[in-house]
Amino acid sequence: MLEAKHLTKSFGLVHAVNDISLNVKAGQTYGLVGSDGAGKTTTLRLLVGALRADGGEITICGHDVRRQGEQARANIGYLSQRFSLYEDLTVLENIRFFAELRGLARDEWLPRCLKILDFVGLAEFKERRAGQLSGGMKQKLGLASALVTRPKVLLLDEPTTGVDPVTRQDFWQLIIRIAAGGNVAVLLTTPYMDEASRCHRVGFMRGGRILAEGTPSELRASLEGRIVEARGPSLPELRKTAANIPSVEDVRAFGDKLHLRVAPGRARTVIRDLKGDGAEARLIPPTLEDVFLSLAS
Numbered sequence: 141m142l143e144a145k146h147l148t149k150s151f152g153l154v155h156a157v158n159d160i161s162l163n164v165k166a167g168q169t170y171g172l173v174g175s176d177g178a179g180k181t182t183t184l185r186l187l188v189g190a191l192r193a194d195g196g197e198i199t200i201c202g203h204d205v206r207r208q209g210e211q212a213r214a215n216i217g218y219l220s221q222r223f224s225l226y227e228d229l230t231v232l233e234n235i236r237f238f239a240e241l242r243g244l245a246r247d248e249w250l251p252r253c254l255k256i257l258d259f260v261g262l263a264e265f266k267e268r269r270a271g272q273l274s275g276g277m278k279q280k281l282g283l284a285s286a287l288v289t290r291p292k293v294l295l296l297d298e299p300t301t302g303v304d305p306v307t308r309q310d311f312w313q314l315i316i317r318i319a320a321g322g323n324v325a326v327l328l329t330t331p332y333m334d335e336a337s338r339c340h341r342v343g344f345m346r347g348g349r350i351l352a353e354g355t356p357s358e359l360r361a362s363l364e365g366r367i368v369e370a371r372g373p374s375l376p377e378l379r380k381t382a383a384n385i386p387s388v389e390d391v392r393a394f395g396d397k398l399h400l401r402v403a404p405g406r407a408r409t410v411i412r413d414l415k416g417d418g419a420e421a422r423l424i425p426p427t428l429e430d431v432f433l434s435l436a437s
């Protein structure tokens with residue numbers, strides 16, 4: 141549905157997107173995960189054709205974005221990171237605006253908009269002014285607007301950033317239903333690791349590059365046997381002790397515990413050393429956060 145090969149885009153000296161390739165199949169969700177400035181928004185803007193790539197190829201539902209831009213874009217729904225609503229228009233008027241912008245006729249837009257508002261859970265708020273919606277409801281209206289043309293490819297730029305945890309859950313239920321039910325290819329960006337683990341595939345992005353890519357379990361497997369959880373009476377002391385063990389590559393605090401990344405094959409000795417020092421230590425399955433952090437160092 142969505143395929144990008146060797147995409148690059150620079151702004152002056154900044155390589156915002158540096159040789160990115162990815163593809164998303166129908167019914168799948170792909171999560172581009174990275175911190176601020178990683179290049180996530182630029183990637184999405186290239187994919188929707190809002191920016192012209194310096195190099196590379198993009199195909200959307202078989203249409204080359206450069207040569208068949210209009211056909212390609214007709215298949216895309218896009219929720220931008222800072223999309224704006226008309227605050228003094230109602231929910232229904234806002235979504236109608238998007239529908240008419242995309243060329244939907246009058247007798248088409250009303251039933252479809254009502255159906256989508258119902259789907260995202262905004263039906264009972266359709267007469268409310270957008271300015272009076274909560275942050276989560278605004279995001280849902282943004283999603284509704286992106287769905288108005290029944291896209292086969294849906295691009296969502298940090299759809300859940302700043303949204304409360306309950307609404308984030310709702311939002312994820314919607315995304316899963318859109319992908320699976322509508323046979324839609326969903327590409328979303330997020331800074332949140334727990335959201336990454338909900339995607340079929342994940343790409344960890346930094347400095348314009350995808351540093352690692354795969355299913356969440358494939359990514360976790362790369363650190364299998366190398367994450368040791370440790371606790372002790374004094375976390376600062378334990379941290380010092382752990383950092384002094386040569387085969388410990390990295391130490392991070394996770395609440396009242398430490399996660400140590402150890403060199404391959406060294407976990408047993410590290411655990412023995414820590415226990416010898418009176419700490420509790422055990423091997424744990426790596427989290428996606430462990431994987432992401434291991435790429436950073």
Ligand SMILES: Nc1ncnc2c1ncn2[C@@H]1O[C@H](COP(=O)(O)OP(=O)(O)O)[C@@H](O)[C@H]1O
Nearest residue numbers: 151154156174175176177178179180181182183
């Ligand atoms: N229009 C632009 N002009 C100049 N630099 C830009 C522009 N858009 C993005 N950048 C730079 O490109 C890099 C990637 O930005 P962006 O794609 O917005 O990252 P993210 O969405 O992951 O936070 C950053 O260094 C940013 O400052």
Ligand SMILES: [Mg+2]
Nearest residue numbers: 180181182221
């Ligand atoms: Mg961004």
